[in-house]
Amino acid sequence: MPDVSKMKKPDVKVVLLGDMNVGKTSLLHRYMDRKFKETISTIGGAFFLKQWGPYNISIWDTAGREQFHGLGSMYCRGAAAVILTYDVTNWQSLAELEERFLSLTDTALQDCIYALVGNKADLTDQQAQLAQDPDGQPQDQTESRDRTDTLLSACPTPPDSPASLSGVHKQVTREDAVALYGRILHYKGLDEKSSLPADKMCFETSAKTGFNVDAMFETLFDLVLPSILRKRNENQRSPTVDLEEYREVGSKRSRSGCC
Amino acid sequence: MEKDNRQEEEAQGVKICDPPSDSNPPADTLATSLSLLGNHMFPDPSCRNDSADVNKDELADSRLPDDAAAEEPGMDEEPPSNQVTKLETEETDCDASSQPPDTETEDAAVSNDQNDSGEFVVTMLAKAKLEEQGIGVKGRSSPLLEAGPEESPAFVSHRDEDVTADSWRQHRKHVFVLSEAGKPIYSRYGSEEALSSTMGVMMALVSFVQSGDNIIRSVYSEEHTVVFLQKGPLVLVCVSSSRQSEQQLRGELLYVYYQIISMLTQASISRIFEHKKNYDLRRLLAGSEKILDGLLNLVDSDPSFLLAAVHCLPLASSLRDSLSQILQKAITANLVFSILIAKNQLLTIVQEKTVIEDSRLEPADVHLLLNLIGASSAFQAGEIWTPICLPLFNPDCYFYAYISYLDPPECTVCLLLLSTDKEAFYAVAECKRKIEEAMAAQNSLSLIAKAQSYSVSQVGVSDLRHFMYKPFDVPDNYRQLTQFTSPEMEAPYSSEEEKMRLLDLYRYMHSRIHSTSRPLKLIYHVAERETLLAWVTSKFELYTCFSPLVTKACAITAITKLLRWIKKEEERLFIRYPPKYSTTPNPRL
The missing domain is CATH 3.30.450.30 (Dynein light chain 2a, cytoplasmic)
Known part of the structure; x- marks a missing residue:
């Protein structure tokens, strides 16, 4: 078996989906380059390779614009994890996930895992405003839940109120996301008890401050590992000769992680 | 000294290409209807001239200096006139749905003395901007503004410009894209929402002229040229004070159209609008504004677009x-x-x-x-x-x-x-x-990192400051990509303003050479701070810029040397034989 780190073919595919301007590119940029900077609306989809231990994880950062909607299912084909991203200050961005993006995931793997990520939490949340340690300590999930609860009682915003120009309100609560997660499982025909719990799969992040970003990506990567191992076992059992593998052995170049 | 159509442009009033049929409405009807349209939308005629005169001072600076064609110093600068406005339309086939023909038919123009209407059109466009901001309508602010897209600091740009401000009007070149139903699709400056009634007026003009089996092509006022381009269900409008020719501006609008097509395809745009006439195309173009903005900035700063090379x-x-x-x-x-x-x-x-x-x-x-x-x-x-x-x-x-x-x-x-x-x-x-x-x-x-553009000094021709050379003599077994070569712009054209000034001079030379009414082969132009010579042959198109006081004879000698240098360097300057490969066609559906 060839050295896995030299394999250029990615082991597993993770896709970022969500409406335009929710911060998909910024989340990935924060995670890969440890930076937050102004981005331009993504064109089509952008492919990144992340080295995760001995594995290569490919990440597709897709365009949220309706213009590229037709490509969505192509980017999702064979995905092991889909990150459904919304903007916590924009109710419509959560609604779009259900209306526009969920059906794109039909081409993903049968056992694909889904994460719901509410970005721009720094705009609504004191805690998310603090810049993270650059090394990114994974956040305790229970802690983040408490935080949301206190915020909820402090500022009960009706979900459909428009964002005012003076101050940005939180339009999507964690409960809304958890409820949507339930509906996603239902849509996929998955049993809630045997699936990953909503608590674990709903995140609130800030690409601007780095809040919860590493925790989100790394939780997912750890969760898709079983999928990688299973895929590899299947490949080993496959009686077909894989020319790719032979070609790879001779080649010295390896594409390391992007940063 | 040649006279081109710039002279004709000074003719006052509305110009309509006279169709052979009698069905065309007389020009006075057109003018009356435009006025009626205006009066209906803007009942107060007293501020008619306010906005149309904003750029009067700027005009003097931006106007190109006198030129001397073929050694004879000429004075063909337009004298400022109060009502230098023209509405130019083009005859179409009886079939109103047909595409605008590509050929220009300016010769058939008939002048009518409707001095006010063209001016009025421009005023109307300007006033529409005031109207939609709620100015003059006390205590009512535009609901369109409030319903604008969510503001985010990352997107504070031209999009958020105040369209009532003088600075908005003073932009050198505005570009608007709208649908046939009058829905705003794109504006280079200011948000489309805030400009929806301006675009409504533009569409009213387009449809009005269309109802008489004509196509509106351009409106001239003292400071501005308004150029219209209709492509399928899209209408593109340019309002420019850059003194570029109508053909050049229309070419730029065509680039904008092509960029939209490159993102959506013509077929899908047609399909969308066949299905739903008042579709908001911004849904599909959302996020692409920066691509269009970038294109328009390139068009202004990169001569590739002018030369189509x-x-x-x-x-x-x-x-x-x-x-x-x-x-x-x-x-x-x-x-x-x-x-x-x-x-x-x-x-x-x-x-x-x-x-x-x-x-x-x-x-x-x-x-x-x-x-x-x-x-x-x-x-x-x-x-x-x-x-x-x-x-x-x-x-x-x-x-x-x-x-x-x-x-x-x-x-x-x-x-x-x-x-x-x-x-x-x-x-x-x-x-x-x-x-x-x-x-x-x-x-x-x-x-590759070492490769760079060259300096004009490498040519070794004194007094030559800059040039643009576009050859046609490519080997004919390769139908080749049209290319051009040009050195870096160096002093005195190092600042952005000076670069733009040189490009404007080139644009002017280009418009004279390619004038539809009177195309030229060679222009020797003595400008205020430099001398230019443009030359078109069957083998190449060349624009050169010399220091002032270079005589025509000197310039010709210098150009001979320049052509020799280019010939010597052409392997380096151009892609001579673009290679090909063969990939097994494997069509997939």
């Missing part, structure tokens, strides 16, 4: 050949174009042999690709895979473009691979690995 980076022919060979070897099924770009200029281009046997890549399509790359460099370590339509190649179909930088984090060398297979990303990405490996083996990146 591609600028390639000067490179030793051996290096260019070796790069081409690398691209030629790294192929996969359904790959049709491999393009290498450095510093936004072409290094080499390799194309599939059979798929495009008798067609070639048009310069305009390359410009759109280069603009797309410039506008998509947000996060450069990744590999982009996106559908893209090349409108001149085929306006109705998508290619799939693979875009990746070869030298992160500098990101100056960009590889663009075009495939016809939507699913080919991994195969095409594999081609990139091969190209990367081969380039690493040959140390190509560091060689």
